[in-house]
Amino acid sequence: MSHQTMPHRTLTGGCLCGSVEYAVPDEFLYALNCHCSQCRRTTGSAFKPFAGIERGKLSVTKGVESLLIFGNEDGHDAHCKACGSLLYSVVRDGEFVHVTMGTLVEDPTIRPTAHIFVGSKAPWYTITDNLPQHEGLP
Template sequence: MGSCASGTQVPKSTLRSGSRNPPFSTRPDLNLNTPWARSRSSWREEEPVTKPSRKLVGKCFCGAVRYEVADEFVYAANCHCSNCRRTTGSAFKPFAGIEREKFRLTTGDDRLLIFGEESGHDAHCGHCGSLLYSVVREGAYVHVAMGTLVDDPSIRPTAHIFVGSKAKWFTVTDDLPQYKGHVT
């Protein structure tokens, strides 16, 4: 016979090997209906289970600059403003927005060519010229150029913005909402 903390004798056949305490079912003094046990049990059940965020990888054309970003984008759009058209050399810039702290350069930060200020700029690879991202909203967010993502993000563009200044030679052919300026 073994004994538990309360002094109750427990048949050795019910003891788990390697355990210092017998199974709960052998403890007559253990009441799982006490307020503490209920609140502790409820707390465990209600505690949110959060999975680690999936990390996406992105890079420039030549591979000199690489980054990783959490797949937790807040919004995504196709921007047709003249600045985005010029910096990409395309009809529009597909981008996905995320909080700045969820974006991290992994290689080539010394190869970046920055146009703008700390609180708002476009970042290109200084070797191949690829636009990688833009820092916006007073430095709080990063707009990742979706074409630089190696991995497939869970978000898709939900609108066309600044179509009031889109290239005259380009026609939007999808059914996404179109806004003359920012989404309102």
């Protein structure tokens, strides 16, 4: 059976405390590691690994009332207001979501293909893989 004819499975994800859970098909269009200062601040990490998919394909299955939305309808970060976990970001004029890969329970098929915004990466972090590095957006 070729990869094109195999049905995609549904992945689940959630926050640290379990208040919020989501489901998303394993149909991500792209995945990147973002080193911009905003992603570093919101994750508390050197970079944010994320996978992009059409917004309508992600559904919050538990705890919609526990979401803390930082931003507006067409561009925001969605955190759990109890534990603070960053679950996803709504981007590209509200058309796509960037799911934080660390909140996925199952292993997605996709892998990050590049590092972006390395022009503003944390000076204390050294990128040690061989993925392409872009100063900003590719």
